[in-house]
Amino acid sequence: MPTLRQLEYLVAVADLQHFGRAAQACNVSQPSLSQQLRALEQRLGVVLIERRASGAELTPIGREISARARRLAIEVQDIRDLARRAGERLVGTVRFGVTPTLGPYLMPSIVAALHREQPDLKMHIREGIPEEQALALSRGALDMLLGPLPIDGVDLEVQPLFxxxxxxxxxxxxxxxxxxxxxxxxxxxxxxxxxxxxxxxxxxxxxxxxxxxxxxxxxxxxxxxxxxxxxxxxxxxxxxxxxxxxxxxxxxxxxxxxxxxxxxxxxxSIAAAWRSGAAYQHSYRTIGERIQAEAGALTG
CATH class of the missing domain: 3.40.190.10 (Periplasmic binding protein-like II)
Incomplete structure (x- = not known):
């Protein structure tokens, strides 16, 4: 059977259409990623990726398998989140994406307030381009993001804030x-x-x-x-x-x-977003409401 890691590599190549960028996104060397994807193709008995000098493009069967692999990887991540969940409190580290035109001027007070209210919550803040972060959210590399509308992605719940x-x-x-x-x-x-x-x-x-x-x-x-x-x-x-x-x-x-x-x-217009059906979606909505209140106080 294919490993979950191999399927994650396939999804990364599908998203980024480049072996080097996919390897960087997966925190693995490019040779290792390429080797695992060739092993996946051999195990399945099909060609998943057309390798070109300018990048990588999935074959028709590769696109279909990557779409199913994406859903599987997200489900596995949600299972892990559910296992970590303690009552209604959010624990652990939230990978939080935010646009650099907003984060430094809004997030410091919000992070401090959330830490006071939920000391078990850690925020890994990652600034980036909104479209790239929406893609990272869809494929499970981020848990939540904050950015300007529109926020487009696969199976995302978007909460307009202010x-x-x-x-x-x-x-x-x-x-x-x-x-x-x-x-x-x-x-x-x-x-x-x-x-x-x-x-x-x-x-x-x-x-x-x-x-x-x-x-x-x-x-x-x-x-x-x-x-x-x-x-x-x-x-x-x-x-x-x-x-x-x-x-x-x-x-x-x-x-x-x-x-x-x-x-x-x-x-x-600024909104928060997370994956539909995420294990912590109630907590993400609470974080969104805290951001909404803080932004109202700063701009009111």
Whole structure:
């Protein structure tokens, strides 16, 4: 019979379509992963993976078997979680994914509060790109994630939590910063900075720019909110920053002014997600509610 580990390797290759990245995701060497997958093919008597110089692609039978293997791996993980469960208290370590445009400015107080209320709970916080983390959640590499909507994945339960305002900022000497009554029409042609294209916030900023006739600067994409903030403060362009970042001590308004054009009402929606039917789904929902309350207090 195939081993569970071999099936997990197959699922990783199906998700990432690359032996090296799959091996890294599974915390194993690439030769070991390749050897185990060849052993799996020999045991089953079928070719599961087409090996190419540019990566790996599953055969039709490989795709069907990987889909069933994914469900099996998740069921096994849920069995392990059920075995660890002690009453209604959440114990052990939760692998928690969060977008870097939110986590550092919201999670510290939440983690501290959860530790006071549930001292047996440990939070392994992993920042990452929301789409990549949704994939990791679907295949069981994460237990729960927090990020902007939409969150797309296989068999996920999504809990909308709160809306976060998006602020338009500029250096104090920018012409728009000195306008006594700023309108959306006056933003037309303004140059706007953003994160790189992998981030959900980049796509939202691009949509706002398209709607208002602003110019998204493709040659000055930031690697973090701090870098976007600092470039805006230096005068390269305007920036659209999330409220929790602007209000935070580590982000804030240093070197920039928040503009308030009449009619500016842009927000982003934040949600938590976990696998449908997860053993700890009740506890994950409780964590989501704690995040919702803390975010309300910070943005209210």
């Amino acid at each position: 809306r976060e305002r998006l602020f338009l900022v500029a250096p104090p000497d920018h012409p728009l910063a000195t306008c006594p009554a700023l309108s959306l029409e006056q933003l037309k042609g303004a140059r706007v900075l953003s994160l790189d294209t992998r981030h959900h916030l980049h796509r939202q900023v691009a949509a706002i720019c398209a709607e208002l006739g602003m110019v998204l600067l493709r040659d000055y994409e930031g690697t973090s909110l701090d870098s976007v903030h600092q470039m805006a403060a230096s005068g390269i362009g305007l920036a659209i920053l999330p409220e929790l970042y602007v209000r935070s001590d580590v982000g804030g308004r240093t070197g920039v002014t928040v503009l308030a054009p009449d009619g500016w009402r842009f927000t982003r």
